[in-house]
Amino acid sequence: MRDAVAELVRDGDTVAIEGFTHLICFAAGHEIIRQRKRDLTLCRLTPDVIYDQMVGAGVASKLVFSWLGNPGVGSLHAIRRRIERSDPEPLEVEEYSHFGMVCRYVAGASNLPFFPIRSYFESDLPQANPRIVPVKSPFGDGSVYAVPPLHPDVAVIHAQRADPAGDTQIWGLLGCQKEAAFAADRVMVVCEELVDESVIRRDPNRTVVPGLIVDAVVVEPKACHPSYAQGYYDRDNRFYLEWDTVARDPATFHAWLREWVFGLESHAEYVEKLGAERWAELAPGEAWSDPVNYGRYA
């Protein structure tokens, strides 16, 4: 993780750590904080607690997003301090809706100059963000809105499993990881398990991202805590609730960073520090899919 972040994430980069609730790679965010990257533009549909940590830690100068909150809990206080009070410094924002953000990734992945979408009519969002503009249908049947492509310098994608070449499989919520990865210049895959290529090849329909576009594969189990990995560990709702208190006060916020990020060398230490008991609480039971037959055609 340390090498991958050092090599792939550069000061001033546009970075997307995607994953909708599911598979949010907190460990990558922590490593970016630990390496004191600067001036990043952070993109995500939902700047979750991880972006609150990163923005509060000072690695970012701009946020591109569609829903700003601690899901199921409330606010992201470190981000709000910067937006509402420039405390300790201003934070530029560029704001869309969920579908607008998704379509930006699709346009980026598809090398399209814009993507049409039936949103934003009569909303104030296009006034707040001049990059949301109307576009006329060339068939004379009215207008829709257009959003511009998003091409992150780096996309960080977490997955249940990948092979050494970076061929990556995900199940459960898919969010827009595939689109973000194809839209990005550089792709970092973090996985719960490194598997042999043959595991991937036994179920090619489950592959979300091919190694072809992947620049680094990092094996980092439990890297999504307090988010989750379907079938591997549960969402740690307690952490999300507690974060509300931690982030409300800059003092407790920075104490948390010192204890859980700067005070640790790696995510392995974070996992250990969290403790076996907490991990036991987050262990899911089993619910297996059935195998399907692809057939041997020789």
Next chain:
Amino acid sequence: MRDAVAELVRDGDTVAIEGFTHLICFAAGHEIIRQRKRDLTLCRLTPDVIYDQMVGAGVASKLVFSWLGNPGVGSLHAIRRRIERSDPEPLEVEEYSHFGMVCRYVAGASNLPFFPIRSYFESDLPQANPRIVPVKSPFGDGSVYAVPPLHPDVAVIHAQRADPAGDTQIWGLLGCQKEAAFAADRVMVVCEELVDESVIRRDPNRTVVPGLIVDAVVVEPKACHPSYAQGYYDRDNRFYLEWDTVARDPATFHAWLREWVFGLESHAEYVEKLGAERWAELAPGEAWSDPVNYGRYA
């Protein structure tokens, strides 16, 4: 099958039997011929042998497509006779490229008035088809082309398995069945196996089409012959080769229809008539995927 076609396919309808090489529902096409539907507009990326049979049988007045041929063999003679010599009657054509057709389904499924695509520049296709038009990027960075949405009246989708509610799972080549189904007013799912809802629910990431948009589920094993169903039976290349000879002469073409379509009551009879030996040749070996754990979160 008989009831589903009688109820869902109406004279004059725009019909899409999709499936790229894989999962082409020949049995539905045969039933449409058997019921002597008329004046259909047939849509498919690749009017395969099934559309040669349907067009030659006289059920269609128009073809919307992107590649017209007997894949790996050559021409579709019945269709060519109608286009080149109006024999026995003219056939209207509306022509795109593969990606253009795919984007038409995506636009139809997404309720978009057009879909932007980086094709067609300096090609004669926009002159041949006035529904392919340039559209300017509202961000001032040039033009791309636009294709109009496609909304079939009926989409016919074949799948390895579905449950009684129409929740449908496919593996192997996905083509643009999902897009065609969501774009259509009425959806007919034909499946190799009817499975219990619990089979679908054990692997929700494999579901391509939800029962929500499905109007009829027909259980019709081997309905794709001479096309194939991954893991169930192989492509019958011999049939594709032989079709070249059958279709070249209207007499042999209509003799084939009499023997294999009008002379039979159902696809079950077709399967039986083809014979156990032929089916044994088309049986694939086994290559099973691994189960994945979704986890039990209670």
Next chain:
Amino acid sequence: MVGPGQLRSIRLTRTAYSSSEMMIVVSARQLAGERVCFVGVGPPNIACNLAKMTVSPDLELVYESGVFGSVPARLPLSIGDPTLVTGSVQVTSMFELFAYYLQGGLIDVGFLGASQIDRYGNINTTVIGDYAAPMVRLPGSGGACEIAINAKKVFVIMPQSKRSFVDRIDFITSPGHLGGARPAEWGAGPSVVVTGLGVYRFGAATGEMELASLHPGVTLEEVRDSTGWELRVSEDLEETAPPSELELRLIREELDPRGAYTR
């Protein structure tokens, strides 16, 4: 008494209920006859599941996180809870969910919350104050803007006070009935607003909110004191039927046994 616009609850007797429970029960009843609902987490989720158990057994739930046909084994605490996935009918990418389900026109009812709403059902969830220098930075649209435009109907659940029911909202995140009319190719827009005080509908001709029913014990005066404009009141003003024993039992024992959203 539960104060206007507050979600705090109070239990007086066995059949007493919280303001949230009232809102959930009323919302669930509105779902009678509806088929496909785009649902967020929290009160709308409980309302939808209550509707399935009571007035609308065939209701299909679509979660914005990309899940169709969930059978959650526990109360999901986020829109993307893993319990929504296991055993569901389909998990799809967010692109396909928003493009094919929502924009494609399959959603009958979308639920929205609101920090501010005006008489035409235009909704603000973006900022209080000026956009460039907000007093309060709210979450923003999420999927709300596209739900407001593309769902066939929109149900709003929100607390009511003079700060939330305002004459002029600070920012239009999600358009309602605009100045009174919506383009024909959109969904029909907000049809019901449920607050802690009452239920509101919109005049077919005017697109303006009308008080349709008062919750038990709430006075018209209280409602007017909690509304930032001259409120229209339906000629057929009713009293909302209180939650039934069954409704309360289902919420308290099955849907939210820990009272995460309902106490």
Next chain:
Amino acid sequence: MVGPGQLRSIRLTRTAYSSSEMMIVVSARQLAGERVCFVGVGPPNIACNLAKMTVSPDLELVYESGVFGSVPARLPLSIGDPTLVTGSVQVTSMFELFAYYLQGGLIDVGFLGASQIDRYGNINTTVIGDYAAPMVRLPGSGGACEIAINAKKVFVIMPQSKRSFVDRIDFITSPGHLGGARPAEWGAGPSVVVTGLGVYRFGAATGEMELASLHPGVTLEEVRDSTGWELRVSEDLEETAPPSELELRLIREELDPRGAYTR
């Protein structure tokens, strides 16, 4: 002798080879140093697999049917043969394949066939004659139009005769170097044309086809007799190296043992 533009083969001695084999071998050699190839079935498929076994072991194949990383256990007889799927790395929808792989700019080389080509590499696979009343209705674009525009380079494999190498094609299905130049945001366009007679490249400044090498036993006169315009000939005209024993053995024993495409 194999006549110009014909794919029929003739076997004279053990090291004799068919015109198709020559075309496949030459195409495979052009793939040296390339990474990602968008491949159709038939000769291009054999050429790509031959290249992987010889000059370009790391070549990645993308099939238009939606498959990446195939390891076919038999010669696929169609672009969507099930043997391409089993054991592959990824199967994706056609939308994602065309949008993210091809239009997204990941394809280094796309192979195209052609019924007619002009000196600028503009290609016709749509009709012979008038579009509205064609003498011969050809297959049409399929993915060719978007491959021609979006692949970084295009390789053309086709039979050569005065009917296929024409001064003016009847229909532009897939644009080449147009009148001599291509927009900067496109891929570089056709870079090589391989026929049964020789290998052609395009002038960097002119965008015009130049004969780069003659296959063994083919004369310049034959080539001129099979070309519908005044053909440019490279100053460094070479003779194509004939297929090696290894190349022929791989084609005949491994890639196309039944000779479906090579006899």
